Amino acid sequence: MPTTTHTASVRSASQRAHAVPPVDLPEIPDPRTVSTTDARTLSACLFRRLAALEEGTPEHQYVRNTLVELNLSLVKFAAVRFAGRAEPMEDIVQVGTIGLIKAINRFDVDREVEFASFALPTVIGEIKRFFRDTSWSVRVPRRLQELRIDLAKALDVLEQELGRRPTSAELARYLQVDEAEVVQGEQAANGYTAQSLDSSATDDEAPSAVVRRLGDVDPAFDIVDSVAALKPLIAGLDERDRLILSLRFGEELTQSQIGERLGISQMHVSRLLARILTTLRDGLMDDTPPEGPAAPSRAPAGTR
Known part of the structure; x- marks a missing residue:
């Protein structure tokens, strides 16, 4: 779960309501209702104004939080890619909004790059980092987490080429790593999700089948x-x-x-x-x- 207690979008809206808009900018009642085309145009203007304001002032806070609300649709667009995960969509959007805020803080308007093109990788990266750090049932090193993803991709490619499941040696040659690392990556993949002891070992078995398969003290x-x-x-x-x-x-x-x-x-x-x-x-x-x-x-x- 994200560590903040409220979503970043709600917090930014509350902060913007108490901030003071610059005198040379019209107040936007609800930036979240602005169309995508208008949001892109307004964002370009606001970024130029943000660069001229002193950080920490009420005017700077107003412009920055308005930019967050104008571009929340970008966060929701990125969050849809992760809709099938176990985490609620609200939490995914919250984490993506944190990535959006980081992108706003780092964006340089003088580079003449579309903000959406610059921010989208940051938002997606923040969401991926959230899943990497919190969604594993057993904590494993980041190296093995990334190796698990590479193994999954290599497995799909080699299965199509060979017409069968590749061996650990074939996976190691394809990824140009040691076979021992492949074995570690396969073992680490078991820590991504944990199976309930009350679940069935197969679809045909009754509940608690896993419990019945566990070892017990032998009176003999x-x-x-x-x-x-x-x-x-x-x-x-x-x-x-x-x-x-x-x-x-x-x-x-x-x-x-x-x-x-x-x-x-x-x-x-x-x-x-x-x-x-x-x-x-x-x-x-x-x-x-x-x-x-x-x-x-x-x-x-x-x-x-």
Whole structure:
């Protein structure tokens, strides 16, 4: 958005209303209603009068602001070229009016050049600069912004010549730049517009398709971490404890079935499982890294 709070045209009209017209110039009630032909003739006269006035005086302010209002049609003509952009037309005209004011300040009537021919490039340049500085979703260097435009033009030309999309190397040869710069320009083009997360990835997909394609935290990562942490602890158990864990959590046998397999009671299996799980849990809670291979665990007396 432009930084000024009111359009330059409205501000100039307000300033002109409070300024004092020179005695040798008739007051123009509303310069914006003057025809294009009359505006061109009046502008030539006003520029000669402006050059003779001292800057900062009420008379100079009146003539300068009258010139702005007389030539607002030039700004609107230039702004139409950018009508398809996302910015409101009012803001584009406002920015173009700033360019018009700069052109009026720099115009030299003695050069015998039509003011419209002199001002139009300045107005368009000011509008382009506005879009270059504000319309990019991601701020990229000006060099890459200009390279993006050159790439778009080269792409159209080469596609017609080759009958296919040109490669990065072909674009680089056409533009006489390094292939790495072409890659940077193509990447920078992605920062011109940002896609909403609620938009569809394709026309056939429902809303929020982009969100569904984004990555998310995988709960299996916690399992991987736990397995990696348990591996040395399980390796430190004796053979029977590892067998009990395998039967209970690998083959998913009940405690009674494990007891029948090992020839012990179900109650004994329950006590062994409780001890094994407590050992593993305490090992996971201990942040001290092991200095060497874990020693085989020994069951308390009376538990085997």
